[in-house]
Amino acid sequence: MNTTNNKIFSLPFLDSLFFTQNKWHQHGVLLHTLRVTYYALKAGDFKFFAAGLLHDIGKPFVAYKKDEEDYVFNEWSFTNHEEKSYQLIKNWFFISEYTKEIVRYHYLIRDIKKSKKEDLARYAKKQDIWAFLDTNLQDDLRKFLYYDDLGKGKKRRD
Numbered sequence: 001m002n003t004t005n006n007k008i009f010s011l012p013f014l015d016s017l018f019f020t021q022n023k024w025h026q027h028g029v030l031l032h033t034l035r036v037t038y039y040a041l042k043a044g045d046f047k048f049f050a051a052g053l054l055h056d057i058g059k060p061f062v063a064y065k066k067d068e069e070d071y072v073f074n075e076w077s078f079t080n081h082e083e084k085s086y087q088l089i090k091n092w093f094f095i096s097e098y099t100k101e102i103v104r105y106h107y108l109i110r111d112i113k114k115s116k117k118e119d120l121a122r123y124a125k126k127q128d129i130w131a132f133l134d135t136n137l138q139d140d141l142r143k144f145l146y147y148d149d150l151g152k153g154k155k156r157r158d
Contacts (some may be wrong), residue, residue, distance in 0.1 A: 012063040034151075048102065106132070
């Protein structure tokens with residue numbers, strides 16, 4: 001598990017915020033965040049406004065070089081970024097519980113698919129979390145994932 005806690009003026013924090021994420025993201029965290037919010041608002045899904053702005057707030061804090069590929073391509077990994085994002089906002093009284101849940105679980109669908117191939121213990125844990133969520137929240141997480149994907153742009157390297 002990644003326990004990185006980057007300082008605001010560190011290279012991982014600033015580079016991931018403004019310039020570089022990974023092979024799935026064309027833009028840094030800030031521009032990606034604005035794009036996700038834009039696509040949700042453009043579609044009229046105003047309930048995702050705050051979640052769009054906050055869903056990746058924890059990413060720059062947890063950015064780290066996970067493997068050789070990150071070094072070769074000068075990219076970052078963001079393990080458990082969604083939990084870090086949630087931890088940052090969980091006590092903000094002006095943010096709804098709904099938004100906090102979207103932020104906390106926005107990567108859950110993708111994490112379930114990924115861990116099914118790589119880590120069966122993690123997969124089981126993530127499946128349990130998914131099963132516990134209200135079906136309306138599950139539907140909204142699917143919809144938010146769509147906007148998140150739109151916000152990534154076209155970069156993809158395999």
